[in-house]
Amino acid sequence: MRVVFAGTPEPALPSLRAFLASDRHEVLAVVTRPDAPAGRGRHVLRSPVAALADEHGIEVLTPHKVSEPAFLDRLRELAPDCCPVVAYGALLPQAALDIPQHGWINLHFSLLPAWRGAAPVQAAVRAGDDITGASTFRIVKELDAGPVFGVLTEAVRPGDTSGDLLDRLAEAGAQLLLSTVDGVQDGTLEPVPQPEDGASYAHKVTVEDARVDFGAPAHAVDRLVRAMTPDPGAWAGFRDERIKLGPVAVTGGDPLGPGELRVERKQVLVGTATKPVRLGEVQAQGKKRMPATDWARGVRIEPGERLS
Template identity: 80%
Template sequence: MRLVFAGTPEPAVPSLRALLASERHEVVAVVTRPDAQAGRGRRVVRSPIGALADEHGIEVLTPPKASDPAFLARLAEIAPDACPVVAYGALLPQAALDIPAHGWVNLHFSLLPAWRGAAPVQAAIRAGDEITGASTFRIVKELDAGPVFGVVTEQITATDTAGELLGRLAESGAKLLVSTMDGIADGTLRAVEQTGDGMTYAPKVTVEDARVSFADPAAAVDRQVRAVTPEPGAWAEFRGERLKLGPVTVVDEPGPPPGELVVERKRVLVGTASKPVRLGEVQAQGKKRMAATDWARGTRIEQGERLQ
């Protein structure tokens, strides 16, 4: 089939690579978010998907909105059979959805209808789910509510960060997306309507959502930190300044009151509503990431001081 691939960030790259390597399909163009400023120098850079398309000499469409008349006209001119989508990052109007003969087929990183929305991987970890996965479905007007073509499952380990889990799902999901395109081309694959059973939502995670509450039990603190690692990054306040936190370890012993720090020679503990957690790496404002023990030695933490 002739395909126009829509995607923007790094997790979409394995899917585009897999489709480019497929002998059964031709990616004739990609749709991605407009070039944006990034890094300390605020240089204008291409999205990962746009950059990969450039490497392969593929036309790159970067409409400011998917409803842009010039974009819709060009898409109609290309006349794709289907438009596979992975983390494009913008709403698609019905006028765009109507153009490809087989519609827009989204790869979503959850087992739909669980965790519809922008941050399914983060939500699954924070909720303590043991199994998650990825789904391919036909895009409809309602958010992530279209009929499902196929799924692949993935176990969530006790130490998975959102970045690690998303990396695995991006690879297994890429294979699922290619097999979905194959089935659509063959006419052997039929989408199944979603039911309302088990429906949950995963809104975008904000920086404020990543602030750690040590008033929660240790298991919840552990899951929250892993769910926002690496982006937007867990944090708490210490002495009125933001302290970024890497993944923590639950310690099976009594601990201090919630938020209170205990500095030992080889570890730094923080109290929670249940057991304490051991800090891994931290990053103070204006400093590099470092082991919590190194940070504690340099900071000279006094007895009774807390993370808030």
């Protein structure tokens, strides 16, 4: 099939590579978000999908809005049979959805209808789901509500961060998306409507969502920190500044008040509503990440100090 691939961040790369390597499909162009400032220096960078397309000499389309007439005209000129999508990052108007004969087929990192929306992997980790997965579906106007072609399942491991889980889903999901488009081409695959019951939503995560509440139980603190790792990064307040926190470990031992710090020879503990948790890596503002014990020695924590 003649395809135009839509995607933006690194988790879309395994799927794009799968289509580039396939002898059944021709990648005519990619659609991705416009170049944007990134990193500490705020240098303008191509998206990972755009950079990979550049390496292969493939046309890159970067509309600010998918409804732009110039973009829609170019998409009609390309006349794709299908548009595979992975984490593109923008809503698609009906005028765009109507162009490819076989529609836009999205790889979404959840078992739909669970965790529709922008941050399904983070939501699964934070909720403590034991099983998640990925789904391919035909995009319709309603958010992530289109009929489903195929699914795969993936266990959420006890120490998984969102980054760990997303890496596995991106790799496995690439083959699911490719086989879905193969099946659509062959006429052997028909989508099944999503059930009306059981839908849940994973809204875009904000920096404020990533603030750790040490008044919550230890297991909830653990899940939140892992869910926000690596992006946008869990954080807490310390001496009127924000510090970023890497994954923690639930421990036993003497209880501490919520947020209360205790520095021991080989660990730094912080209290929650239940058991203390052991801090992993800490990153103070303007500093590199470091083990919590090194951070604690550097700031010289006083008895009774807390993370807030």
